[in-house]
Amino acid sequence: MAYKTVDRQTLEEVKTKIQRGMLPQWAFTNHDIYERELEHIYAKTWNFIAHESEIANPGDYVTRWIVNDPILLLRDKDGQMKAYLNSCAHRGMQLCSADFGNKSTFTCPYHGWTFNQKGELIGIVAGNKVYGHEMDKSQWGLRKIPRLESYRGMIFASLNPDAESLEDFLGGMKWYFDIMLGRTTNGMEVRGVPHRWIINTNWKISSDNFGGDPYHTAMTHRSTVELGISPQDPLYASYGHQVVLENGHGINLCTTKDGGTKYPYQGLPKELWGEFEQNLTPEQRAVLYKTVVFVGSCFPNLSFVSPMHGTGGPDEPLTSFVNFRTWRPLAPDKIEVCSWLLVDKDAPESFKEASYKSYIGSFGPAGTLEQDDGEIWTRVVDASKGYMIQHKDVHYDNVLNYIMGLDRVEPDESWPGPGVAYPTCYLDAISRAFYEQWVDMLLASEA
Amino acid sequence: MRLRTKKEGNVVSQLYDEVRDFLHREAFLIDNRRFGEWLDLLGETLVYRMPLRVTREKSAGSDIVEEMTFLEENKRSLITRVHRLNTTSAWAEDPPSRTRHFITNIFVEPVADDEVQVTSYFLMLRSRGSKEEVEQIFGERHDVLKKVDSSWKLTYRTIYPDQSVLGIRNISNFL
Ligand code: FES
Ligand SMILES: [Fe+2]
Numbered sequence: 001m002a003y004k005t006v007d008r009q010t011l012e013e014v015k016t017k018i019q020r021g022m023l024p025q026w027a028f029t030n031h032d033i034y035e036r037e038l039e040h041i042y043a044k045t046w047n048f049i050a051h052e053s054e055i056a057n058p059g060d061y062v063t064r065w066i067v068n069d070p071i072l073l074l075r076d077k078d079g080q081m082k083a084y085l086n087s088c089a090h091r092g093m094q095l096c097s098a099d100f101g102n103k104s105t106f107t108c109p110y111h112g113w114t115f116n117q118k119g120e121l122i123g124i125v126a127g128n129k130v131y132g133h134e135m136d137k138s139q140w141g142l143r144k145i146p147r148l149e150s151y152r153g154m155i156f157a158s159l160n161p162d163a164e165s166l167e168d169f170l171g172g173m174k175w176y177f178d179i180m181l182g183r184t185t186n187g188m189e190v191r192g193v194p195h196r197w198i199i200n201t202n203w204k205i206s207s208d209n210f211g212g213d214p215y216h217t218a219m220t221h222r223s224t225v226e227l228g229i230s231p232q233d234p235l236y237a238s239y240g241h242q243v244v245l246e247n248g249h250g251i252n253l254c255t256t257k258d259g260g261t262k263y264p265y266q267g268l269p270k271e272l273w274g275e276f277e278q279n280l281t282p283e284q285r286a287v288l289y290k291t292v293v294f295v296g297s298c299f300p301n302l303s304f305v306s307p308m309h310g311t312g313g314p315d316e317p318l319t320s321f322v323n324f325r326t327w328r329p330l331a332p333d334k335i336e337v338c339s340w341l342l343v344d345k346d347a348p349e350s351f352k353e354a355s356y357k358s359y360i361g362s363f364g365p366a367g368t369l370e371q372d373d374g375e376i377w378t379r380v381v382d383a384s385k386g387y388m389i390q391h392k393d394v395h396y397d398n399v400l401n402y403i404m405g406l407d408r409v410e411p412d413e414s415w416p417g418p419g420v421a422y423p424t425c426y427l428d429a430i431s432r433a434f435y436e437q438w439v440d441m442l443l444a445s446e447a
Numbered sequence: 448m449r450l451r452t453k454k455e456g457n458v459v460s461q462l463y464d465e466v467r468d469f470l471h472r473e474a475f476l477i478d479n480r481r482f483g484e485w486l487d488l489l490g491e492t493l494v495y496r497m498p499l500r501v502t503r504e505k506s507a508g509s510d511i512v513e514e515m516t517f518l519e520e521n522k523r524s525l526i527t528r529v530h531r532l533n534t535t536s537a538w539a540e541d542p543p544s545r546t547r548h549f550i551t552n553i554f555v556e557p558v559a560d561d562e563v564q565v566t567s568y569f570l571m572l573r574s575r576g577s578k579e580e581v582e583q584i585f586g587e588r589h590d591v592l593k594k595v596d597s598s599w600k601l602t603y604r605t606i607y608p609d610q611s612v613l614g615i616r617n618i619s620n621f622l
Contacts, residue, residue, distance in 0.1 A: 364516075
């Protein structure tokens with residue numbers, strides 16, 4: 001049976017394959033797998049939804065999605081963050097259809113019920129005339145998103161009331177988030193609003209690409225090599241460490257070949273270096289000092305990249321930026337990308353401006369690097385739908401290759417940060433861990 | 448160019464014809480991947496921007512966010528983009544997209560003897576590979592054209608897309 005329902009035994013086999021560095025290609029496009037992912041991964045885990053600077057003031061709100069659940073996230077007049085289902089408790093109308101704004105109350109356009117920032121139902125059109133004892137307003141407030149927590153300004157929500165704490169979920173990733181997001185005293189802010197666009201690919205392909213695939217840069221982004229922006233050395237993205245963290249997270253800390261750098265601290269302005277000393281440990285500072293690119297993923301679908309990039313040509317100065325993005329699943333073969341530019345609040349305006357230009361020129365949807373990523377992820381999915389690829393029982397071995405470094409590359413015990421750090425970024429260790437977490441969560445549902 | 452006032456309808460319509468021809472020629476060059484010739488239409492001090500469109504309540508005011516853009520380019524960076532497309536490894540355009548830029552609703556306002564402000568609507572349809580599905584992007588452009596050595600050059604362009612979530616895998620074409 002080619003399109004048979006995925007069962008426990010199939011998933012066990014998949015897990016064994018992943019551990020041996022192989023992933024069945026049908027995992028990208030199988031509908032049954034997709035439905036299970038929504039239920040057993042996205043509805044169970046923590047999902048990044050916004051940065052605190054997007055709702056800096058009382059009454060500020062943004063509307064976001066956890067896959068297909070509409071989220072209304074706001075800061076109430078007491079300064080507390082609140083997250084509700086953005087769907088009216090009366091007949092389910094989408095309460096707020098704007099992307100962002102500032103409001104003290106939300107009135108539903110359908111029948112006019114009004115809710116305050118605490119989610120309480122405070123107004124019913126013709127309330128006294130149509131409802132009597134059967135209406136207890138306190139029972140009909142906006143439905144709360146079960147969990148809402150933030151770390152270093154990054155706001156995550158979970159539909160699972162029993163989810164572990166966000167800090168436990170992030171685990172060792174916090175140490176690296178501190179370097180990117182907590183190095184300056186006043187933290188980061190989002191510039192403008194995030195870019196959003198659609199790519200016809202599967203969310204795992206983009207998560208895996210950012211999480212564990214520096215190997216692709218030399219070829220996918222070869223145009224920048226031809227332009228003289230990126231180095232000629234095909235190993236240029238391999239130098240540094242690939243760090244496997246718990247819960248399917250992973251980060252690559254790419255350096256130059258000899259570990260030296262012309263641009264200490266990613267070329268961040270000297271004015272900020274003193275703040276690094278206040279906010280980071282000596283080990284974190286040493287990592288920030290020499291790292292050229294931070295790139296990785298937080299399971300399941302939050303990825304980030306902080307490189308130094310230029311857009312004008314080989315003689316143009318390179319500027320670093322911090323870009324976080326989510327891959328929201330819309331279908332097995334479709335995602336909505338939401339991509340935020342973050343910048344240190346304490347940085348000088350001139351740097352913020354250069355950082356913005358560096359980001360849009362490279363990793364915005366028109367960016368010279370992003371363009372080719374999106375193209376390639378689309379082509380992976382285009383080639384993953386057929387009978388031969390979907391078939392699970394036929395004799396050919398229906399798997400993709402994730403064996404790089406398997407049983408060969410040993411961890412670097414001297415690495416100062418958390419996680420298992422391997423002394424090269426050309427490695428499928430993070431990808432294998434990502435897919436193992438993925439299959440374990442699907443298997444947990446079979447228990 | 449002689450005097451251009453609303454009264455002298457024939458002169459205004461000649462100006463309109465010139466601007467329309469400029470925009471159509473530009474679209475033709477881009478769609479035919481004659482990017483080198485397209486660059487010749489751009490003034491040296493060109494500012495070329497594409498801000499974000501967002502969804503906001505009517506009472507909240509503008510639905511354009513100028514602080515974040517899809518493109519914030521000058522002539523030099525556009526030359527780099529063209530160079531990139533001319534490398535052997537710009538996969539987003541290799542195999543090349545087939546594109547059609549439809550430029551309509553052209554409205555020309557003379558602001559000086561040698562300068563006009565132009566608004567136009569654009570629709571770019573894009574076909575990639577053998578897929579029947581059409582990628583599209585559409586919106587409005589605000590341009591400034593200046594006459595330099597008796598030919599028009601684009602010196603300012605702001606592109607306002609109409610979608611807050613672009614339904615396109617990337618922006619690898621010029622708009
Ligand atoms: S659906 Fe909201 S008031 Fe009826
Ligand atoms: Fe890439």
